[in-house]
Amino acid sequence: MGRTGRAIAVSCAxxxxxxxxxxxxxxxxxxxxxxxxxxxxxxxxxxxxxVKNRAQSPLDARRRAREAAGDAAALLRSEGYYDAKVEADxxxxxPPTAIVRVTPGARFQIRGAAVRxxxxxxxxxxxxxxxxxxxxxxxxxxxxxxxxxxxGRIVAALERRGxxxxxxxxxxxxxxxxxxxxxxxxxxAAGERVxxxxxxxxxxxxxxPAWVRSLTPxxxxxxxxxxxxxxxxxxxxxxxxxESVTVVLAPTARATGGLRPVVVxxxxxxxxxxxxGAAYSATAAQGFDASFTPAGSxxxxxxxxxxxxxxxxxxxxxxxxxxxxxxxxxxxxxxQQVLDLLLALPDWRRGDQTLRFGADALNERTPAYDxxxxxxxxxxxxxxxxxxxxxxxxxxxxxxIREKNAVNGNATPVDENLKLxxxxxxxxxxxxxxxxxxxxxRGWRLDARTEPTWIxxxxxxxxxxxxxxxxAYLPLDxxxxxxxxxxxxxxxxxxxxxxxxxxxxxxxxxxxxxVRGYGYQAVGPRLxxxxxEGGLSLVEGSIEARRxxxxxxxxxxxxxxxxxxxxxxxxxxxxxxxxxxxxRYDLGFGPLRLDIATPLxxxxxxxxxxxxxxxxxxx
Numbered sequence: 001m002g003r004t005g006r007a008i009a010v011s012c013a014x015x016x017x018x019x020x021x022x023x024x025x026x027x028x029x030x031x032x033x034x035x036x037x038x039x040x041x042x043x044x045x046x047x048x049x050x051v052k053n054r055a056q057s058p059l060d061a062r063r064r065a066r067e068a069a070g071d072a073a074a075l076l077r078s079e080g081y082y083d084a085k086v087e088a089d090x091x092x093x094x095p096p097t098a099i100v101r102v103t104p105g106a107r108f109q110i111r112g113a114a115v116r117x118x119x120x121x122x123x124x125x126x127x128x129x130x131x132x133x134x135x136x137x138x139x140x141x142x143x144x145x146x147x148x149x150x151x152g153r154i155v156a157a158l159e160r161r162g163x164x165x166x167x168x169x170x171x172x173x174x175x176x177x178x179x180x181x182x183x184x185x186x187x188x189a190a191g192e193r194v195x196x197x198x199x200x201x202x203x204x205x206x207x208x209p210a211w212v213r214s215l216t217p218x219x220x221x222x223x224x225x226x227x228x229x230x231x232x233x234x235x236x237x238x239x240x241x242x243e244s245v246t247v248v249l250a251p252t253a254r255a256t257g258g259l260r261p262v263v264v265x266x267x268x269x270x271x272x273x274x275x276x277g278a279a280y281s282a283t284a285a286q287g288f289d290a291s292f293t294p295a296g297s298x299x300x301x302x303x304x305x306x307x308x309x310x311x312x313x314x315x316x317x318x319x320x321x322x323x324x325x326x327x328x329x330x331x332x333x334x335x336q337q338v339l340d341l342l343l344a345l346p347d348w349r350r351g352d353q354t355l356r357f358g359a360d361a362l363n364e365r366t367p368a369y370d371x372x373x374x375x376x377x378x379x380x381x382x383x384x385x386x387x388x389x390x391x392x393x394x395x396x397x398x399x400x401i402r403e404k405n406a407v408n409g410n411a412t413p414v415d416e417n418l419k420l421x422x423x424x425x426x427x428x429x430x431x432x433x434x435x436x437x438x439x440x441x442r443g444w445r446l447d448a449r450t451e452p453t454w455i456x457x458x459x460x461x462x463x464x465x466x467x468x469x470x471x472a473y474l475p476l477d478x479x480x481x482x483x484x485x486x487x488x489x490x491x492x493x494x495x496x497x498x499x500x501x502x503x504x505x506x507x508x509x510x511x512x513x514x515v516r517g518y519g520y521q522a523v524g525p526r527l528x529x530x531x532x533e534g535g536l537s538l539v540e541g542s543i544e545a546r547r548x549x550x551x552x553x554x555x556x557x558x559x560x561x562x563x564x565x566x567x568x569x570x571x572x573x574x575x576x577x578x579x580x581x582x583x584r585y586d587l588g589f590g591p592l593r594l595d596i597a598t599p600l601x602x603x604x605x606x607x608x609x610x611x612x613x614x615x616x617x618x619x
Contacts, residue, residue, distance in 0.1 A: 438590030506534030517578020524564025
């Protein structure tokens with residue numbers, strides 16, 4: 001099958017799935033009649049809901065019409081249509097359908113909002129800020145959601161300024177049909193302003209209370225701020241050591257000298273866990289390739305290994321009594337064998353900063369090179385915002401590499417054995433503004449890393465390796481049932497050359513985490529015996545159309561492309577393009593992903609079909 005034939009087959013298969021999806025759609029519970037703007041009609045339709053089957057009798061249709069009319073009337077009142085008329089009826093068809101006739105009338109508007117203090121008012125500046133938080137200007141539609149949201153903003157403004165016990169009393173809302181106005185009056189009990197004491201720590205397990213107290217992000221006597229207290233709770237949860245974490249302000253009766261402590265309760269998870277995994281891969285020049293690879297995220301997404309084998313991860317928590325984690329990982333794959341030990345110390349020297357020490361030994365047998373060795377590493381990761389991370393660190397490695405290099409142009413490649421000491425620095429950052437780590441439907445992500453590298457031993461050189469990846473997610477409807485996702489990745493090695501840069505440090509493309517439709521390392525320049533050569537520059541791109549068809553199932557159509565260049569400037573004339581379709585099954589925490597792809601411009605040795613199985617979206 002040629003390139004055009006494969007592309008048509010992929011498009012037809014995707015179209016068939018989408019057509020079948022449309023055929024499964026339910027129908028509205030009742031038809032909506034009346035002069036309504038598009039937005040209001042859609043809101044009423046959502047409030048009424050859908051049914052899977054038509055009404056079987058006039059009695060059934062009238063029951064549905066009454067239910068739909070009640071839902072429509074409630075929606076209209078909540079949107080400020082207090083004079084709306086809603087009638088339930090049925091059609092003359094056989095069998096009949098439910099009908100709802102709607103005359104919305106004029107929309108009522110806010111004509112003023114007031115705050116009345118119950119008990120002692122807060123400090124004048126705080127009262128002013130709370131009243132300013134109402135933000136209900138005259139003429140704003142009198143929607144119930146806006147009235148309730150304003151009340152929440154008042155209480156939040158008080159809490160942020162130290163009034164932790166602020167609470168709402170029953171509000172008064174006057175709906176005047178004469179001038180079609182809504183006048184809410186909020187009754188708020190502010191209480192006393194709270195200042196914070198230290199921590200009272202209750203830990204069921206080995207945690208050192210003194211370490212927990214060292215994480216306190218406020219000074220004794222500071223004015224209460226719920227976000228500051230929540231920051232401490234988030235720090236403890238993010239360690240991953242505790243099954244439950246609660247951080248709450250002590251009751252008023254526990255106050256001492258005008259200060260109230262914060263109570264921390266920690267319940268540790270079991271001290272050890274064992275995780276097991278497996279993968280399968282089979283490849284033929286014109287055959288089938290199936291591989292299981294765990295979804296990458298953040299900085300770890302820059303590399304992927306396809307292959308068959310098993311892996312195990314043993315994790316020991318809180319050995320040092322400060323929410324530390326020791327992880328021993330063993331991988332036994334046909335391409336890669338790894339033994340890795342990692343110690344993570346969260347909130348090291350300050351909150352939101354993690355120190356990691358690691359050591360590993362590995363053996364790799366890839367299409368491009370063979371290597372064996374080991375090394376040690378240390379990194380410090382700083383969290384600047386909820387999903388913004390900056391990492392610095394370094395690696396010291398010893399590797400024995402067997403690689404192939406061409407002597408003259410396309411002459412027969414010769415093997416070369418190298419023993420190298422490699423020192424690598426690391427500076428990286430990751431920003432995630434998407435709405436989900438495993439199944440994003442809106443937002444964007446950006447990752448970048450630079451690695452200054454010094455090599456000694458059988459070769460001596462220094463270079464800079466830089467990579468960056470950006471992805472974005474655009475929902476095409478309010479429910480994000482259809483999402484267009486895109487990804488771009490760029491890489492370059494500056495200051496090195498081919499063949500001086502060791503093969504295992506070069507840039508490669510192809511495989512489940514890269515350009516689908518091609519095997520691992522199969523995109524880019526190859527030696528005369530078809531061995532992947534790698535390069536000094538890299539460009540990759542992907543675009544996906546993701547469609548959710550049921551609560552659990554979804555489908556995807558995608559196109560990936562990539563090129564690897566022997567120089568620092570990519571060769572845009574030599575793109576490898578793959579296309580395919582996939583299925584997604586929601587596991588609750590993320591989707592199970594199955595992708596089937598084919599290369600649109602294959603070369604000698606490329607399989608016709610590649611199949612990828614993993615957890616999480618491809619990017």
